Amino acid sequence: MNAASRSGLLALLLTPLVVAVTLPPGDRPPKVASLQETVGPLATLGRVPIDLHTHSNASDGTLDPADVVAEAAHHGLTAIALTDHDTTAGWDEAAQAALEHGVGLVPGVEISTHHGGISIHLLAYLVDPANPELVREMEHARESRDTRMERMVEKLAAAGVPITLDAVLAQARPGATLGRPHIADALVAAGHVAGRDEAFDDLLHDRSPYYVRHYAPDAIRAVRLVRAAGGVPVMAHPFANRRGRTVSDEVIEEMAAAGLAGLEVHHRDHFGPERLHGQALADRLGLFVTGSSDFHGAGKENRLGENTTEPAVLAQIEEQASSGVTVVRR
């Protein structure tokens, strides 16, 4: 590097500092985009890593709720949300572990919903777990998941795939919300496939002939319900179109009008263009943006903290919640 370019680089590095110190007192320095703002939440350089989407074996994760929290502590996360599918059964155990490990716990749930025949996952943070309508909807979804599981197993078995309902139930914690990953685990245990991913490639994909839908409330109604239950609704992985069909921006706009608070833009199922689009859509609709891992334990590649959420966004979630449920912190 020659002297000119070196001094140019030096000037560039010093610019924000010089601007800040030469301004007249009382004037705020012009806002200089931080590295974080420039590259997005993937870079957690020296920041507070917060992961707002994880699963335990209260649904289709492989770890106990307490062990999800222990893992989070081990990875240096300062706060996580436990967001099992259609259940809040893991909250108490996770809360206790959060106090033990000094990790913040945001109690949450990932509610299965749909709109126009397309599945939408709705994250609900700090929602009242005893709200009667919410309880009814989650129970309905879980019961429907049980009967749907029986039907999927029947269809697979009829096609010669080595599977039984008992083998599937053996993969789930008693009372867990049942999902396709439990079938995948049973197929792995039977030596039929190598891992969950392989099972989802054809047998369990939602375009597979063995796929059966389960009950889920309409997404717009679910957004209103979460708000009525004092919670903060955030749309999970809105553009994850490799996993199944996704809704148009118009539907997201309707959800925003119904009270949606945020979009989970930073998620491994979104690549660059989807993240840019999600950020722009969130800006246009006045929604905040979150990032999270969607950790499921050993069953998926997702690593805790691989995408993170800004502390200011968690603060907004806490401000907006009115259920009396708060973040569990030591």
Ligand code: AMP
């Ligand atoms: P279900 O709730 O039964 O509709 O199943 C959906 C769940 O399957 C989601 O929570 C995903 O985490 C999981 N899933 C979807 N695709 C895959 C995949 N390719 N590998 C592992 N898990 C997956």
Ligand code: ZN
């Ligand atoms: Zn899942």
Ligand code: FE
């Ligand atoms: Fe999801």
Ligand code: FE
């Ligand atoms: Fe999830």
